Amino acid sequence: MKRVLIKNAILVNEGSVKEGDIRLSGDRIDKIAAEISAETNDQVIDAQGAWLLPGMIDDQVHFREPGLEHKGRIATESLAAVAGGITSFMEMPNVKPSTTTAEALEHKFGIAEACSAANYSFYLGATEDNLDEIKALNPSRVCGVKVFMGASTGDLLVENPQALENIFRESPVLIVTHCEHGSVLNRNLQVYRDAGKTPSIIDHPKIRNVEACYASSSLAVGLARKHGSQLHVLHITTEKELSLFEAGPVANKQITAEACVHHLWFSEEDYPRLGNLIKCNPSIKAPSDRAALINALHTQQIDIVATDHAPHTWDEKQQDYENAPAGLPLVQHALLSMLDHVHHQRLSIEQVVEKTAHNPAIRYGVRERGFLREGYFADVVLVDPAQSTPVSHENTYYHCKWTPFDGHSFSSQIKSTWVNGVQVFDGSSLITGVHPGAALIFDR
The missing domain is CATH 2.30.40.10 (Urease, subunit C, domain 1)
Incomplete structure (x- = not known):
């Protein structure tokens, strides 16, 4: 041994x-x-x-396999993750085909078993008609069910009120949500079209704005309270949304919240410099929102820090604003970015370990990981x-070979x-x- x-x-x-x-x-x-x-x-x-430190447990990644391997694969992105100190990941269902059935879920487990450098689990994607698949999930094996509430396309978009009620009432596992209200997004975009204007990346936080986030996240929290659901709201980006979440330790909370490393690092002031490279959903917003998120790590209204690692090719990101896909590669530099907050005395090293390792393990019930314990x-x-660690596009391990931290x-x-x-x-x-x-x- x-x-x-x-x-x-x-x-x-x-x-x-x-x-x-x-x-x-x-x-x-x-x-x-x-x-x-x-x-x-x-x-x-x-x-x-x-x-x-105990290795970071990243509860939100998009490793793009199967079906989108030109952007990334479980093998390549898990290697980038361990180079960044992430030892476990939970991967999202918006691949091709979407992970909305037990068969698709098992296929991804099989891929990871053969090639993953890090520990893994996978979310089942909720649709408006796969309630039986959700009810059949094994709580000890599957990290959760992912609900895109108004901010996705195809079969992963769940907007029907009765379908949402059913999911929140019946899910045997943690529900995690992407919260942006579709009708608010469409209304904001229509303002530009009515004025004959073409929006640019500078307009991204105006289209995917505070109202769109709050309308959706408040709906999710309301449904969870009504049905007693276990709910984890992903990638909070606004100060207003923080009012929905209780302060205090994560243990025994019914409803929890997450912030992502890029929303803690960038602000809308970075759009002129980085353009579509930092286009993501929900959007990076005002410096005041970023400051509120960091403060919420102190108050423990935000329980977990994750990445939402979502690689796209360089060429895809060079398209015009409306056609450029949302998402950015982050796993290699996520923990390092949090340690920069420690260096600048915005957070303590103990808080970083709590939010990246202890709390994900507690919230998800991860067995015997997330702590330094015999x-x-x-x-x-x-x-x-x-x-120090100097960063360039050339020294990344991502399949897409670029980084917003270049x-x-x-x-x-x-x-x-x-x-x-x-x-x-x-x-x-x-x-x-x-x-x-x-x-x-x-x-x-």
């Missing part, structure tokens, strides 16, 4: 920051102590005072907070990532040929 002894680390876990050693044995954390003596067959790594799975990340230098560096005790990134290169990712199990 392979054993790794990491010495002289700063362990960040469950609100504490302390010096210590940790031994990984097989796929588990075997021992955590102030000092651990090396034994025969231990591979000893001197952390030299670097932070050791007996838990060995999903850990070594981070040097004093060594030209930025993050204040920290990912030194190593282990998934189930297997090193998958050594700080300078990916360790290919190993696929230690396993299906997540949920205690529900």
Whole structure:
């Protein structure tokens, strides 16, 4: 059994920051102590005072497989994820064909089992007529059901009031929602058409505005309260929406909220510089909204930080505003961006670990992951907070080979990532040929 002894680390876990050693044995954390003596067959790594964190659990990614492999694949994007310190992901259903049946769901589990560098689970996509598929879900195997409330196309758009009532009443798993109200979006866009104007990326937060978000998220929260549903509202972007969510620890909350790293980083002031590269739904909005989101991490109105990693090709992003797809690649730099907030004293390192590892594990009931605890799975990340990471399109691992952070230098560096005790990134290169990712199990 392979054993790794990491010495002289700063362990960040469950609100504490302390010096210590940790031994990984097989796929588990075997021992955590102030000092651990090396034994025969231990591979000893001197952390030299670097932070050791539980790996980030990203509850929202789009890895594009099956059907959209020109944008990304589970193999490529999971490698980029582990290079960024993400050791587990939960992947969305808007692929081709959409993941709206048990058969499609199992197909994706099969792909990941063969090639994923990180641990995985997949959402079933809700439609207006697949209630039986939703009711049949195994709560210990499937992370949740995804409901696009007014902001998708095709069979994944759920706007019919009775269909929404049924889903919120009957779902045996966590409901996660994309909340933008379709009629508000259409009305906002019609204003430009009536005036004979062609909107540009500068208009994106005016079309996908505060009203569109609040109208939809308040509807979702109202339905969850009515039916006692377990609801997690994805990628909150506005100060107004925060009034819908309770402050306090995530444990035992019925309704929770998430913010994404790009909404915590960019604002509408970045559109002139980055254009469609930061076009995403819901939109990046005002600096005041960004500040409110960061404050909500302190008040614990926002419980989880995720990525909504959604790659598109460079050429697709060079189209005109209305035709350019929404979404951007983020998993390789998400944790680093959060550590920049620590560097600039907007957040503490303990808060970052809570929002990216502990709280996703608690909210989803992820079994034995998300914490540095003896007996838990060995999903850990070594981070040097004093060594920078310069970013360029050329040094990304994404299949699409571009990043909205091109030209930025993050204040920290990912030194190593282990998934189930297997090193998958050594700080300078990916360790290919190993696929230690396993299906997540949920205690529900």
